[in-house]
Amino acid sequence: AQSVTQPDIHITVSEGASLELRCNYSYGATPYLFWYVQSPGQGLQLLLKYFSGDTLVQGIKGFEAEFKRSQSSFNLRKPSVHWSDAAEYFCAVGAGYGGSQGNLIFGKGTKLSVKP
């Protein structure tokens, strides 16, 4: 069965520091991959997605993610974190071949705290 692992439950970084959030997935074919962000009291917002092509994808709010097939990873990065980036981040993979099942498999999330 497909799964998504986010190894870090909670990460704290200083404002202005770089950020990398890890995501590993289990799936044989090329997956559809997503990163979502959830600010406190809000719904999930799509940050970026990967379907095919260039393995480095750019998203909103200055985030990017790199798909590495050999490592089954889709890590999220940001070169300089702002206090407003404090939130919970979810990695997800489309279920079924090419996301054909229609639903997404979500990781358990990584909570990001930002120190001033």
Next chain:
Amino acid sequence: DAGVIQSPRHEVTEMGQEVTLRCKPISGHDYLFWYRQTMMRGLELLIYFNNNVPIDDSGMPEDRFSAKMPNASFSTLKIQPSEPRDSAVYFCASSFRRKGHEQYFGPGTRLTVT
């Protein structure tokens, strides 16, 4: 587009009462999802629909929960009777197959059952 609309945003009810949560998906989307989020269990998929037809309801916790999608622009999640352990934030999301199933989430309904 207004995005996914959920109502009510907050609901406080007493144990044993019926609760109905409502969702209006983004126009043109052909999938609709209901999720529940708690501190203990995280984000759980309850049920999802494709073209108004339930596809997978294996996440529905028990028979007290039911969901319907009578048309492409409206869905309900009903809990009858409600219990304190149903307290959670319930999210509705919608997606469009031809856009790779990226899901758009509503703001959620915070349900408190006392």
